[in-house]
Amino acid sequence: MKQAPVLPPSRRPLSIHVTMETRPSRRSLTLPDVLSSHQVRVQVKACGLSPLDLKLFRDVGMQRDLIPVGREVAGVVLQVGPKVTFFQPEDEVVGILPLDSSFSGLCEVIDTDEYYLVQKPEKLSSVCVAAALRDGLCAYTALHTHARMAxxxxxxxxxxxxxxxxxxxxxxxxxxxxxxxxxxxxxxxxxxxxxxxxxxxxxxxxxxxxxxxxxxxxxxxxxxxxxxxxxxxxxxxxxxxxxxxxxxxxxxxxxxxxxxxxxxxxxxxxxxxxxxxxxxxxxxxxxxxxxxLNPEVWTASSSQQGRYLHILKDIVEKMSSGVLRPQPEEAVPLYEATVAMETVQRHPKTKAVVQL
Structure with missing residues (x-):
């Protein structure tokens, strides 16, 4: 298996965070030299911005001053842990980072567990899937998981x-x-x-x-x-x-x-x-x-992780085949991410996607 070069520990990706009062601030995270067993290192190409449910964070006991934003990510695998079986370097992936993630999708490079990602079809753009993944997951959960649509x-x-x-x-x-x-x-x-x-x-x-x-x-x-x-x-x-x-x-x-x-x-x-x-x-x-309908329930609990991955895979395949055709979103550059996040937080139905 071809291994991508390990990023030097001196490289410190920037992530934009939002405080509990939704005021933007900056903070650096250091990437470890060695990945744990099932972790994947991903170079982020695009991330979707969704409103933060601050009450949910308090209810689940996550009393943190800084909360990562842009958790719907699409990117390319750079390196995999020793027990990773789903991916290898240079694979294109997409997924939603968990609630307790240390990384924001606005980081250039992130580490996350392989069980939060699925393969991204080649014909599906990173911007499109990052912008629409959360809504696709919500629709799938509402109609199939809850309503048992037929x-x-x-x-x-x-x-x-x-x-x-x-x-x-x-x-x-x-x-x-x-x-x-x-x-x-x-x-x-x-x-x-x-x-x-x-x-x-x-x-x-x-x-x-x-x-x-x-x-x-x-x-x-x-x-x-x-x-x-x-x-x-x-x-x-x-x-x-x-x-x-x-x-x-x-x-x-x-x-x-x-x-x-x-x-x-x-x-x-x-x-x-x-x-x-x-x-x-x-x-x-x-x-x-x-x-x-609680869109965070899949990443907040690991009891049905296999089912969750099946849903994510089905959503991206339907987007790739044209069954699901989300309205195109114009990507904003990284330097406009703070303003875009503030807009999304004030108007929850507003969509925003950042291209890195």
Missing amino acids: AGHTLLVTDGASSFGLMCIQLACYHGAKVLTTSHSPQNHTFLEQLRPSVARVIPVYNSSSELLSAVMEETGGLGVDIVVDSGVHLHEGEEEVESEEKKLLPHKHDIISVLGVGGHWVTSHQDLQLDPPDCRLLYLKSASVSF
């Missing part, structure tokens, strides 16, 4: 023009599900209409969300949908008065429960969801269920 199911995806929503739509159409979606602006509505007939109906909610229930019932013959995947919900009536324009477009939790059919499944991204007794009663009457 051909013939009817699916409602809220905010289908978002990067996550678009992944859900494409994955569902590929597996033969009937897809309904909502649009949050006239521009998004025009974009989603271009996806027809793959998308059965695009429901505009930027004028009034009251159309959602009637439109879904009309499209499903009054039966409701089998699966709902949301990108956030309103919990209480009247809270939209103090919310941003973007959050005003989110459906109310009662509307979501109302559009569910018998035996339906609701996958929610709202981590603080509160269900009142009438909500629970309605779910009980429909024998419906609710799942919470």
Whole structure:
């Protein structure tokens, strides 16, 4: 096996970190001379920036002042540990660094465990896969792991023009599900209409969300949908008065429960969801269920690591074959990473990818 030259210990890759108050700072990390058994040394070509869930870090006991960002990485293997079996030097790889990683994806060279990476197809660009990997993982987790989607199911995806929503739509159409979606602006509505007939109906909610229930019932013959995947919900009536324009477009939790059919499944991204007794009663009457979509669960627990790697491999293969076609993101250079990260943190639906 051809071994790449070991980087000299004097080479100290820079990583940009974000403090618990999301203020940028700089810190250097020294690469060890010898890799541990299952570690891989990767030269990073691109990394995706996603918002930090600071509450999650506190909940899992990671009280660190500096948290690495840009954990969705794509790069080339430089060196492998003595027991690595998945990769060899010069392989192109992609993956998501774990929550407790010492390295940021903004480092030029990183060390990580081989079980967090998969092979990157040659025809798939590093920028594309780094920008879309997290959304692909979320869509796969929501539809397959939680909702058990199957051909013939009817699916409602809220905010289908978002990067996550678009992944859900494409994955569902590929597996033969009937897809309904909502649009949050006239521009998004025009974009989603271009996806027809793959998308059965695009429901505009930027004028009034009251159309959602009637439109879904009309499209499903009054039966409701089998699966709902949301990108956030309103919990209480009247809270939209103090919310941003973007959050005003989110459906109310009662509307979501109302559009569910018998035996339906609701996958929610709202981590603080509160269900009142009438909500629970309605779910009980429909024998419906609710799942919470936590995209970090795969790297926070190693109990299903083999399944996680299978999902990552399937996602990148579907991107390479054109089944999943994420919206292209313009890469920013490293010196603009701090500003880009601050924007992503303030506007969680914003995407950013850094090319190194």
